[in-house]
Amino acid sequence: MSNNPYGSGYGAQTMGAATPKAPPAGAGANGAGPLIKDTTTANFAADVIAQSRQQPVLVDFWAPWCGPCKQLTPILERAVMAAEGRVKLVKMNIDDHPSIAGQLGVKSIPAVFAFVDGQPVDGFMGALPESEVTAFIERLGGPGEDPVAAALEEAKALLAAGDAGNAAQLFASILQHDPSVLGAVAGLVECYLLAGDAVHARTLLDQVPADKADDPALSVARTKLKLMEEIAALGDPVALQARIEGDADDHQARFDLALIAQARGHRAEAAGHLLEIVKRDRSWNEDGARKKLIEFFEVWGAMDPATKDARRRLSTLLFS
Structure with a gap:
């Protein structure tokens, strides 16, 4: 409808301007340096020891002639990128820089060491399947953030900051992905009410299944709608x-x-x-x-x- 600022129904909008832009490939979380890089003996202390005090760092010891290294490295890179900044990956060519691997007692490659707070705390050797590499990273850096929960918090923050337009787009996008997120229903209703659109707010609330209609997540939204409908008279x-x-x-x-x-x-x-x-x-x-x-x-x-x-x-x- 032309008078509906946010579309009609749960799935009428995409995130649009509210969608955060993805960082460049290999970029660190919040611009905190690259997630994947090569290092040298001289830079090991800065790239690994110091960085591991901020977040876990994986060190991949490899060599150009190593067949299993060529299998493992792209798997490591994909898994680290998928972790979205919870860990970093530092690669070290042991042909050019053998001393660190020697100090750590590396006997065969590929060898991966996990550093936390400046110390090696875990690791593995050989080319593992991607599922095992991902599980290793999750043990190290914790599971990834729930994207729906993160988007819901972002939408609530936009609404609290007075940006009802972008908040509405994000709430609607969440509902398009998962219509059962009642917090997004409540948020989108509030956006409608701020726009003075009690009709679409009522329509949205009426779409909630009967067994969830009295959920506490919707109580404030229903009260605000009730007040607006009273004021109209x-x-x-x-x-x-x-x-x-x-x-x-x-x-x-x-x-x-x-x-x-x-x-x-x-x-x-x-x-x-x-x-x-x-x-x-x-x-x-x-x-x-x-x-x-x-x-x-x-x-x-x-x-x-x-x-x-x-x-x-x-x-x-x-x-x-």
């Missing part, structure tokens, strides 16, 4: 304020102003209106003002300053 805030000035006990007008203030992000003002109703008539609308304030607390979060202040003031009204 409200009147002119100027007229509502005039009604209060004419009758301080016009609790409905004050209640509607609280919802409008919440929609505009004026949390202290919204809480103030509801607290005033509680102060004047706790029983109004079956304790509706206090119940709405509790909903606001859920949306704002327990640690938000507005929540803390309003909760303290509510406690004073209720228990003093």
